[in-house]
Amino acid sequence: MRAVVREPLPRREFLRKGGGLALAVTLGPDLLFRVVDARACEDGLIMNAWVHIRPDNTIGIMCPTTEMGQGIMTSLPLMLAEELDADWAMVEVDQAPAAKDYINPGYFGVQGVGGSNSTRGYWMIMRLAGAQARKILIHNAAQYWGVPVAECTTAASRVVHAASKRELSYGEISVFSEVVNNPPVVTEKDLKPREQWRLIGRDVRRVDVPAKVNGSAQYGIDVQIPGMLYASLARSPIANTPHPLYGTGAENGPLSFDDSEAMKIQGVVKVVQLDHAVAVLGTDYWATVKAKRVLKVEWRRGELASKYDSESKKIEWAALARDRSKGGRTVGNTGEFATAFTQAKQTLSAEYLTDHVHHACMEPFNATAWVRGSEVDVWVPTQGQTWAQQVCAKITGVPADDIRINTTFVGGGYGAKTEQLMTAEAVTLSKMMNKPVKVMWSREDDVKHGVYRPLTAQRMDAAIAADGKVTGWSHRLVADSVLVRARKVVWDQNPGLDGSVAVGMLQPYGVPNKHHEYVHQLGGVPVGYWNAVGNGFTIFAVESFMDEVAAKTGRDPLQLRIDLMTDPRGRQVLETLRKACDWDGRRTPDRALGVAYNHGGAWNCQIAEAVEVSVDRVSGAIKVHKIWAVADPGTAIQPKHLRQQLETGIIWGLSAGLREQIAIKGGEVQQSNFYDYPVPRIDEIPDIDIRLVEGAHGHVSGAGQIGVAPVAPAIANAVYRLTGVRLRELPMLPARVTLAMKARAERTV
């Protein structure tokens, strides 16, 4: 098996190559996926086939979504191959074009990748398509032999008639396969029982890896179109990353510019003003970079953004979080928190603050577009094909379905590449110049105009009864919303609530009276989907506060979690973690363990993590020596990939917990590049021990982001157990640690 990385071809060529049998699948009115068209390729074009069985026995399977390192280009086609009973060695994976046939019903109903939704969203579709294709092959073979369908079985890419000791390969059958109109609908009941799985759950080689060790893997930034122009954009001093479906960025955009020096540079063709930026276009990329440096631009300073200061915003929003008269939207409340609180023997309160963090994908945003009348081609490393189409349609007037989005490999997405500003820039400029245009963002553009994880202030309150039991729990979160900026159409249906920001507030701890409230505040600076989004800060508050409650009531923090846990899966990961990290064992006095848990909600994957830390009491630097993680992902399609995903999440959690910070003053991001936005390097990775427990529930889950959130609270909890100092602000920078230690020393004097 291999990933086919080819120059974008018209789909017609994919289908006609070598003839054979192609099957298209679509969502029927009964919400069941079914094969709508299956025919020999020579009979005509099937747009958007999912599987293509060729006479040479190779089998082409579409990957409907984007490969960005999560292994999806292997694991989704593998699901189809499982039910097709295909010989995996003969499978070739193709990147699907942007088309309605490939939408993920579990992800905003669009074609795109995010929210750890691909495995869950495509799990049934891929397998039903495979099962349907297998049925058609059996039907054709049975007809050819003149034997009953029921007497035929399949082995790897072969239909077998045991009674007559005959068999035909899928490739052979594809040559004489008949057109099947309205083939019988397959349902979940037709799928293999798990005991018969040959591929699911067993590690295969990732199809995208070989191209990634020799430079041949095509990322968006690698696209070359003959005769294309390059564009470098001068951007506002203010963080200005409009979502092109809902904003223009004009409020922080250019007032005027002077290009007299820029135009003197050989290779520069033109300088044009856009709403949010000034673009230098040229035949030579470096010429556009040089010209951008000497371009003089006067900028507007937006009313809201120019007043945004991240340090004072945390204080302002903490006051709001404290003030119960400032109401927001509640989620999943039970019982009556107010009563529990007034009846409590003792109460406990704490406030947590988290800074903005940034994706810093290794491949900065880029896009290449070629608009020629109603023909629109875009090459973009995107997590959102449908949104890219919508943006291009808005700019060009060409219907969205007719926009060709050519998806490349993505050099790091983590949520950032759901954004579409780069797509809009390339399409706008190509339309303007009547030429192909490639837009590349610099690293400085990337850091200063990102879509940062929202800054937050959170207030936690607990009510504790005379017997030490927790009777009330309140969690108030104040933050900006990603939805209001990037999915406004979804926000408008239910304003005030942003599930991606509030995610994690609800945890299955058995407290009778619970109150969770999200108070939205519009900040004016761009916030976006950063790996695990809200989970990263809500779990920091929930799991830190759980330890504060344990300390207040004299309980062991891990035992308290186990005792309060209402979900057996949660109990299992916590108990397994207890043994894995030797929680009850002795440590040297300079080290301590901390623990945190994450239910994962709709991701359906649960995780508990422990960390072992030491603290340099002079510098305030926290060192994490080892991290243990125990996850229950249900059915792991590819266990090795899953571990990689968990490890990535853990490293992101570590980095966001200890160091990553975007500071904004007057709307301007204070960081620029990796020298002032440091991300983990090879000498900073602790020992990481990941264990999987496969729960009996057998569902698939989304494991891409689950590992991120527990790391930071586990560290804070370990530092508390080691030093008695409680850290309530992310990141836990050395200066903040020394300040907290100093404050504690003063209190205890």
Place this chain on the structure above:
Amino acid sequence: MAQMTSFTLTVNGKRQTVVAHPDTPLLWVLREHLKITGTKYGCGVGQCGACTVHIDGKAEFSCLRPIASLGSARVTTIEGLSNSSDHPLQKAWIAEETPQCGYCQSGQIMRAAALLKDNPHPTREQIIAHMKPNICRCGSYRRIIAAIERAASGA
């Protein structure tokens, strides 16, 4: 007016002539003039190592080397590391399934290749010290170490 000039350079054993501004970093000459795109842009300031190539056999940041400074130096990129992806490091990278998004891996492999050339059997500490300039945002570091150790052991 800033003018472009003609330069001749040797990339992967082949002499090539380009017309570019003298201060154009080698990175962009490789990527946009010669269309040899395995070498990646990540930061432009020698902070991430995605652009690592060999210049006269030494690992260097191609984003920091102006074309005018190259003279007769010989440049090797990931595309020139082996004929058919069969350098021991490339084989080890596949065996360990090191890449995730993969964007940084050309630079990682080129930096590792320079290490093994000078020190065929590095200790783990030497590997870590040598590889420090290169960032992998996916955090594939533990498999980078495993792959280098595998290649060094001849496995």
